[in-house]
Amino acid sequence: MTAILTITDLKKTYDDGFKALKGVSLTIERGEILALLGPNGAGKTTLISTICGMVTPTSGTVTVDGHDTQADYRAARAMIGLVPQEIALQPFETVINTVRFSRGLFGKARNDAHIESVLRKLSLWDKKDTQITALSGGMKRRVLIAKALSHEPRILFLDEPTAGVDVALRKDMWDTVADLKADGVTIILTTHYIEEAEAIADRVGVITHGELLLVQDKETLMAQMGKKQIEVQLGEAIKAIPESLARFDVKLGEGGDSLVYTYDTHGERTGITGLLVALAEAGLVLRDVQTRQSSLEDIFVDLVDGEPA
Numbered sequence: 001m002t003a004i005l006t007i008t009d010l011k012k013t014y015d016d017g018f019k020a021l022k023g024v025s026l027t028i029e030r031g032e033i034l035a036l037l038g039p040n041g042a043g044k045t046t047l048i049s050t051i052c053g054m055v056t057p058t059s060g061t062v063t064v065d066g067h068d069t070q071a072d073y074r075a076a077r078a079m080i081g082l083v084p085q086e087i088a089l090q091p092f093e094t095v096i097n098t099v100r101f102s103r104g105l106f107g108k109a110r111n112d113a114h115i116e117s118v119l120r121k122l123s124l125w126d127k128k129d130t131q132i133t134a135l136s137g138g139m140k141r142r143v144l145i146a147k148a149l150s151h152e153p154r155i156l157f158l159d160e161p162t163a164g165v166d167v168a169l170r171k172d173m174w175d176t177v178a179d180l181k182a183d184g185v186t187i188i189l190t191t192h193y194i195e196e197a198e199a200i201a202d203r204v205g206v207i208t209h210g211e212l213l214l215v216q217d218k219e220t221l222m223a224q225m226g227k228k229q230i231e232v233q234l235g236e237a238i239k240a241i242p243e244s245l246a247r248f249d250v251k252l253g254e255g256g257d258s259l260v261y262t263y264d265t266h267g268e269r270t271g272i273t274g275l276l277v278a279l280a281e282a283g284l285v286l287r288d289v290q291t292r293q294s295s296l297e298d299i300f301v302d303l304v305d306g307e308p309a
């Protein structure tokens with residue numbers, strides 16, 4: 001794979017002195033799906049807007065397929081489709097005219113075959129003559145995607161594509177994204193839904209306070225998620241963990257009446273059986289046993305909480 005987007009030490013300080021991006025560097029490969037996760041105000045929209053040329057960076061560079069977004073703005077922008085967070089469409093315009101008009105804005109010649117193929121792919125073809133105002137919220141979001149694809153971009157930015165969308169439509173949207181990827185479109189999406197990143201991303205980036213904390217292959221993150229904990233409630237509180245349990249990664253819970261054992265679900269052996277035997281041999285009485293999975297959400301919250309403001 002080769003890089004389609006290269007971001008180098010991108011910084012943005014707004015006029016009021018707020019540092020929204022503090023030096024972001026990132027390379028995105030052709031045809032991949034990258035999910036950017038981050039809390040409100042982390043800088044996701046600023047990053048996307050800077051790449052798309054709507055916000056001027058304070059310093060740093062962005063190149064799209066070799067075109068610098070500042071020196072060679074038009075060529076760079078033509079490669080990009082942007083699906084914004086807010087639904088802003090002309091209510092009384094028809095679907096097909098909305099999408100056609102968008103293509104025209106990029107100075108591209110009319111191409112009805114392309115518009116038809118985009119509308120069909122997004123299951124909007126039978127709604128092509130419907131006015132925007134008569135569409136459901138989910139359909140309007142599809143029109144936003146169709147608009148963004150109207151000028152045949154190679155990179156598509158989706159800024160919170162499924163915010164406020166119901167579960168069925170969200171899955172539908174994920175299928176649409178998978179289809180676009182199959183067509184060779186590179187996709188960068190921001191999301192607050194961690195399960196969305198899990199479902200569709202190849203890589204996950206975590207951004208907070210204007211800094212990219214990590215960018216990692218999703219499978220690797222999933223492996224980190226594989227950590228589980230088992231919590232054993234004891235019949236009676238103990239003061240210290242018995243010597244015979246020293247070989248297990250167990251910690252005594254607050255109050256001394258529980259033990260927490262962390263294990264790796266991807267490991268060949270979890271060690272649970274051995275632990276339970278050792279507990280019985282140590283004469284400990286178990287009142288209850290619970291398991292907990294540390295999710296990508298836990299990892300994300302830990303990462304974000306650990307950051308100084």
Ligand SMILES: Nc1ncnc2c1ncn2[C@@H]1O[C@H](COP(=O)(O)OP(=O)(O)OP(=O)(O)O)[C@@H](O)[C@H]1O
Nearest residue numbers: 014016018020038039040041042043044045046047
């Ligand atoms: N024009 C502006 N002037 C000053 N500060 C701004 C401006 N635009 C955004 N900000 C600030 O920059 C920070 C990053 O905002 P941004 O919209 O990029 O975050 P985000 O990660 O997209 O958040 P959300 O998840 O809420 O959409 C916020 O603290 C915001 O208040």
